[in-house]
Amino acid sequence: MAAALSLSDQLPYPACPKCGASEYRKAGKNSHNKQQMLRCRKCGRSWTLDVSVDLSVVDKGLQSLRISGEDLIPDEVVCKRCKSPNIRLAGWFRTKSGNNRRARCIDCKKYFPAPELNDIETLEVRHKDQKKLEPDICPKCEGRQIGSGGRNSNGQALAHCKTCSTRWVLHPTAKEPLPPLTCPSCAQKEEFVKGGVENGSQRYRCQKCLTTFLPDGKWIQKCPDCGSGRYRNRGFSTSKNNLPYYKCIACSRHYSQRSRPKIENNPHVLDARSLGVDLGHYQSYKISFSHIRPSWLRDAILQYTKLKLGQGQWKFQTAKSNVSAVAVFGEYLEEHYSGILCHELTRKIFVEVMTSDWWITWCDSTKKRFLGTLSDLYEAIEKYHWGEVSGDRLVFQEDYPRSSKIKARNIPESVMDQIIAKC
Numbered sequence: 163m164a165a166a167l168s169l170s171d172q173l174p175y176p177a178c179p180k181c182g183a184s185e186y187r188k189a190g191k192n193s194h195n196k197q198q199m200l201r202c203r204k205c206g207r208s209w210t211l212d213v214s215v216d217l218s219v220v221d222k223g224l225q226s227l228r229i230s231g232e233d234l235i236p237d238e239v240v241c242k243r244c245k246s247p248n249i250r251l252a253g254w255f256r257t258k259s260g261n262n263r264r265a266r267c268i269d270c271k272k273y274f275p276a277p278e279l280n281d282i283e284t285l286e287v288r289h290k291d292q293k294k295l296e297p298d299i300c301p302k303c304e305g306r307q308i309g310s311g312g313r314n315s316n317g318q319a320l321a322h323c324k325t326c327s328t329r330w331v332l333h334p335t336a337k338e339p340l341p342p343l344t345c346p347s348c349a350q351k352e353e354f355v356k357g358g359v360e361n362g363s364q365r366y367r368c369q370k371c372l373t374t375f376l377p378d379g380k381w382i383q384k385c386p387d388c389g390s391g392r393y394r395n396r397g398f399s400t401s402k403n404n405l406p407y408y409k410c411i412a413c414s415r416h417y418s419q420r421s422r423p424k425i426e427n428n429p430h431v432l433d434a435r436s437l438g439v440d441l442g443h444y445q446s447y448k449i450s451f452s453h454i455r456p457s458w459l460r461d462a463i464l465q466y467t468k469l470k471l472g473q474g475q476w477k478f479q480t481a482k483s484n485v486s487a488v489a490v491f492g493e494y495l496e497e498h499y500s501g502i503l504c505h506e507l508t509r510k511i512f513v514e515v516m517t518s519d520w521w522i523t524w525c526d527s528t529k530k531r532f533l534g535t536l537s538d539l540y541e542a543i544e545k546y547h548w549g550e551v552s553g554d555r556l557v558f559q560e561d562y563p564r565s566s567k568i569k570a571r572n573i574p575e576s577v578m579d580q581i582i583a584k585c
Contacts, residue, residue, distance in 0.1 A: 178202035206326035
């Protein structure tokens with residue numbers, strides 16, 4: 163078994179200014195003077211190469227670090243495809259049983275596994291079998307200033323080298339078993355995953371109902387609006403206390419441990435999240451009906467909006483636009499017919515509305531939307547007994563503005579000839 167010679171035994175330069183080792187790799191160009199930079203493989207120090215140094219010396223040193231294997235690979239190892247003995251080492255590939263060598267044929271460019279070459283030593287120490295790693299020695303720089311590196315996403319313990327900041331798995335095959343758990347929401351006892359740490363206690367998440375909880379039965383801060391325990395981590399709040407920030411999966415509310423409910427107890431304010439409405443890219447989720455007068459019109463449009471949003475026939479922005487149009491209609495009634503009731507609204511009054519000044523300022527699309535909303539609202543009041551109606555039909559088909567179509571007119575040939583002549 164051959165071993166790789168250190169570059170310091172072959173070339174006097176370059177050497178790391180920190181540890182003096184001559185085992186290095188290229189690390190790009192300096193952003194100030196565009197000079198070649200090197201990085202020490204032992205201590206991780208980066209430095210700029212001296213201008214007087216020939217780059218061919220650096221490349222020769224790098225080539226000596228890369229053991230191609232032409233003198234180390236046995237003759238009986240040949241390419242799996244073309245049976246050529248001209249092969250080189252090409253790194254490692256990972257399997258469940260461990261790491262094995264990979265070879266590359268120079269003739270047919272074929273990569274293939276070669277576990278019989280595992281005993282050949284190179285400087286690629288990061289590809290060593292993780293089962294043989296010692297927890298007190300860094301596999302990259304062989305430093306002994308080792309600390310705890312936490313755990314990875316699979317729950318495996320990590321070691322952290324304080325010299326070169328390398329992290330590696332201490333026990334790759336050992337998995338820490340979860341304690342006996344019971345989901346406080348769905349009561350299942352099998353499928354759980356570990357989350358972060360909350361106030362010094364490990365938290366878990368149920369894989370079936372996505373509820374996050376603590377093992378002692380205490381719930382993490384639930385959503386202050388809908389009370390759901392299903393959430394995602396969203397970093398930390400920008401306040402001085404720097405508390406963890408969450409996003410509720412049920413209602414998309416962002417909250418921390420000190421957040422208060424945003425849903426008001428005002429019966430004339432509609433929260434679209436309680437109806438399961440998709441808000442899209444809109445940040446608002448409330449529609450206020452408090453400003454609508456008279457009161458019978460306010461109560462009717464509130465019930466009608468709940469019905470349309472609950473059935474999925476309206477989008478959130480459509481509901482806000484229709485409520486705004488009905489609010490303007492209520493202002494006209496309060497100004498000219500103060501105290502009018504629902505059964506007193508007749509076709510004659512509605513004709514006066516369509517000839518008023520504010521009606522002329524609306525565009526045709528707004529008029530169509532308002533007429534359609536008011537016609538359906540008037541029918542819903544009678545159908546669901548939200549109030550007494552006069553029995554008159556308010557909106558007719560001829561009330562809807564017609565779409566103006568511009569007819570194309572041909573330009574006379576004489577005029578076209580004059581235009582072409584001037585051009």
